[in-house]
Amino acid sequence: MDPLTLALWAIRLAFLAALYVFLALVVRALLRDVRAASRDPAGALGRLVVVASGSLPAVGSVFPLDAVTTLGRDLGCSVVLDDAFASARHAILTFRGRGWYVEDLGSTNGTLVNGVPVAVALSLGFGDELQIGEVRMRLERGIG
Amino acid sequence: MTAAALPGFPRPVLRRRELSLLLAVAGTLILGSLSLGLTRTGSLALADPAGLVAYLGALVAVHVALVVAGRRVDEVLVPAVGLLGGIGLLLAERLPQDLVVQQVGSATLGLASLQLIWLVLALVIAAVVAITVRSDRWLRLYKYTWAALGLGLLLLTFVFGGETNGSRLTLDLGPVSGQPSELLKVILVVFFAAYLAENRVLLADARVGVAGRLTLPPAPYLLPAGLMLALALGIVVIQRDLGAALLFYVVFLCLFYLATGSKVDIALGIGLFLVGFMVLALVFPHVRDRVATWLDPWADPLGTGYQTIQALHAFARGGLLGTGLGAGLPMIDGHLPIPAVHTDYPLAALGEELGMAGVLAVLGCYLVVVARGLRVAAATADDVRALLCAGLALVIGVQAAIIAAGNLKLIPLTGITLPFISYGGSSLLVNGLIVGLLLAFSDRGPAPPVEPRRRRLGRDGA
Numbered sequence: 001m002d003p004l005t006l007a008l009w010a011i012r013l014a015f016l017a018a019l020y021v022f023l024a025l026v027v028r029a030l031l032r033d034v035r036a037a038s039r040d041p042a043g044a045l046g047r048l049v050v051v052a053s054g055s056l057p058a059v060g061s062v063f064p065l066d067a068v069t070t071l072g073r074d075l076g077c078s079v080v081l082d083d084a085f086a087s088a089r090h091a092i093l094t095f096r097g098r099g100w101y102v103e104d105l106g107s108t109n110g111t112l113v114n115g116v117p118v119a120v121a122l123s124l125g126f127g128d129e130l131q132i133g134e135v136r137m138r139l140e141r142g143i144g
Numbered sequence: 145m146t147a148a149a150l151p152g153f154p155r156p157v158l159r160r161r162e163l164s165l166l167l168a169v170a171g172t173l174i175l176g177s178l179s180l181g182l183t184r185t186g187s188l189a190l191a192d193p194a195g196l197v198a199y200l201g202a203l204v205a206v207h208v209a210l211v212v213a214g215r216r217v218d219e220v221l222v223p224a225v226g227l228l229g230g231i232g233l234l235l236a237e238r239l240p241q242d243l244v245v246q247q248v249g250s251a252t253l254g255l256a257s258l259q260l261i262w263l264v265l266a267l268v269i270a271a272v273v274a275i276t277v278r279s280d281r282w283l284r285l286y287k288y289t290w291a292a293l294g295l296g297l298l299l300l301t302f303v304f305g306g307e308t309n310g311s312r313l314t315l316d317l318g319p320v321s322g323q324p325s326e327l328l329k330v331i332l333v334v335f336f337a338a339y340l341a342e343n344r345v346l347l348a349d350a351r352v353g354v355a356g357r358l359t360l361p362p363a364p365y366l367l368p369a370g371l372m373l374a375l376a377l378g379i380v381v382i383q384r385d386l387g388a389a390l391l392f393y394v395v396f397l398c399l400f401y402l403a404t405g406s407k408v409d410i411a412l413g414i415g416l417f418l419v420g421f422m423v424l425a426l427v428f429p430h431v432r433d434r435v436a437t438w439l440d441p442w443a444d445p446l447g448t449g450y451q452t453i454q455a456l457h458a459f460a461r462g463g464l465l466g467t468g469l470g471a472g473l474p475m476i477d478g479h480l481p482i483p484a485v486h487t488d489y490p491l492a493a494l495g496e497e498l499g500m501a502g503v504l505a506v507l508g509c510y511l512v513v514v515a516r517g518l519r520v521a522a523a524t525a526d527d528v529r530a531l532l533c534a535g536l537a538l539v540i541g542v543q544a545a546i547i548a549a550g551n552l553k554l555i556p557l558t559g560i561t562l563p564f565i566s567y568g569g570s571s572l573l574v575n576g577l578i579v580g581l582l583l584a585f586s587d588r589g590p591a592p593p594v595e596p597r598r599r600r601l602g603r604d605g606a
C-alpha cells in the first residue's frame with residue numbers, strides 16, 4: 001500500500017476519533033457541572049417540597065432552606081405562601097445543631113406538623129409534613 | 145491577571161474550559177481539512193487554509209470577547225456550536241462551489257465563501273447578544289407586540305414573497321432577502337414562554353371536566369395560545385413550509401408540557417396533530433405527494449422519489465466509517481446525485497463521507513447543545529426565562545431531529561435546515577441569535593470577589 005493512501009486512512013480515522021474525543025471532553029464537563037450542582041451549598045441543609053396547595057406555591061415546588069427560614073404571606077418571608085389562611089409571618093424553621101425545629105409565630109390559624117398543631121418549638125424530622133393554611137409541605141433531606 | 149478592574153469596566157473572567165474545548169475543535173477541524181485536502185490534491189495539504197484560519201480566528205475572537213466582557217456565561221455552547229459550524233464549512237468546501245453563486249461588489253463568491261461569511265456573522269451576533277443582553281424584560285413585556293410583528297413578517301412574505309421549490313419563503317426587500325419563518329421560530333418561543341409562564345397555574349390546576357375523568361384547562365386561558373398557533377400554522381401551511389409548521393407544533397407541545405406537566409394535554413395535542421395531518425393530506429395535493437414519496441420513493445425513481453433514493457444510497461455507500469471527506473458523491477451526468485444537498489440533505493452527504501460514526505457524532509453535538517440549553521433553563525430564576533431557554537434549545541434540537549429523520553426516510557422530508565450545518569443566511573443568523581440568547585441567560589452573575597492574600601505572620605517573620 002502506498003504511503004499516501006495509508007496517511008489518508010490514518011487522517012480519516014483520526015478525524016472521526018477527534019470528533020468523539022471532543023464529545024467525551026464535553027460530556028466530562030457536563031458531568032462535572034452536575035456533580036458541582038449536587039454539592040451546591042444552597043439547600044444542603046434540607047428542602048421543602050409542596051405536596052398539596054390551594055393556590056400558590058404550586059404543587060411540586062421545591063424550596064431550598066437556609067438555616068433560618070421564615071414562612072408566611074408577607075413578601076419578606078423566605079418562603080412566600082399565597083394562601084388565604086396563612087398569616088403574614090406565620091412560622092419559622094430553624095436548623096439547630098443537627099436537626100430542624102419549627103415554631104409558630106402566633107399565627108391566626110396555626111401550624112400543623114403531621115396533622116398536630118404546633119404549640120412550642122417542635123423538632124421536625126425529614127419526611128414530616130408541615131401544614132400552613134391549605135399548603136402542605138414535606139421536609140426533605142438536602143442534596144449532597 | 146490583576147484582580148483590580150478599571151472602574152466602570154467588568155473584571156475579565158478566564159474561561160479555561162471553553163479554551164480547551166475550542167482547542168479540541170481546532171484540532172478536529174484541521175484533521176478534517178487535511179483529510180479533504182489529501183483526497184483532493186493527493187498531497188499533504190489543507191483544503192482552503194485561508195477559510196479555516198478565518199473561521200478558527202472568529203471562534204477565538206468570540207472567546208476573547210466573552211473573556212474581556214467578564215460575564216460568567218456557559219462555556220460549552222460556543223465550542224459545540226463551533227464544531228457543528230466547522231463541519232458545515234468543511235462540507236461547503238467539499239461540495240461544488242457553483243451550487244450557490246452570489247455577486248458581492250466586484251467579487252463572485254461561491255458556496256464556501258458565502259457559508260464562511262454567514263457563519264462569521266452568526267458568531268458575531270451570538271457574541272454581541274451574549275455580551276449586551278442583560279434583562280429579558282424587553283422580551284416578556286411586549287409579547288403580543290412580538291407575536292404581531294412575527295405574524296406581520298409572515299403575511300408580508302405571503303403577499304410579496306418569492307417562490308423557491310413551490311414554497312413562498314423568501315422575502316426580498318431590495319438588496320436584503322431572507323426567510324422570515326426562521327425568525328418567527330424565535331418570536332414564537334418568546335411569546336409561548338411569556339404566555340405559558342403567566343398562565344401556568346391556571347392551565348395546570350383550574351381544569352374543567354369534559355367527559356368522565358378527562359379535564360381541560362378553561363377555554364378562555366387556552367384560546368389565545370391556540371389561536372396564535374392556529375394562525376401561525378395556517379399561514380405556514382398556506383405557504384407550504386411544512387417543516388416549520390411541524391417544528392412550531394412540536395416545540396409548542398414541549399413547552400406546554402414543561403409548563404403544566406400535564407400528560408393528558410400532550411396526548412390530546414398529538415392526537416389533534418395526527419387528525420390535522422390527515423386532513424392536510426386529504427386537502428393539499430402537495431402534502432399528499434410528500435407522503436406518497438416517503439412511503440414508496442421507488443414508485444417514481446427518476447422524479448419525485450429521486451432525492452430520497454439518492455440519499456438512501458449515500459447513507460448505504462458511507463457504511464460505518466464513510467468514504468472519507470471528498471471521496472464520496474460521484475457525479476451523475478455532471479450533476480450531484482442530490483441537488484439540494486447543501487440545504488436539505490447535508491446529513492446524507494455527511495453519512496456518505498463520514499459514515500455512521502460521523503453522523504452519530506454530529507447528532508451527539510446537537511444533543512450536547514440541547515442538554516446544555518435545558519441545563520441553562522433549569523438554573524434560571526423564574527418561569528419565563530426557564531421556558532424561554534428550554535424553548536430556544538428545543539428549537540435547535542427538534543429542527544435537527546426533524547431534518548435528520550427526513551434525510552433517513554423515517555418521516556416525510558420537510559424542507560428545513562440542519563442547524564449550523566446547512567447553507568442558508570437566515571437560518572445561520574437566527575441560530576446565532578438563539579445561541580447568543582442562551583449564553584446571555586446562562587449568566588451566573590458577577591464572580592465573588594477574590595480574597596486578598598493574607599500575610600502569614602509566622603513564616604514571614606514579621
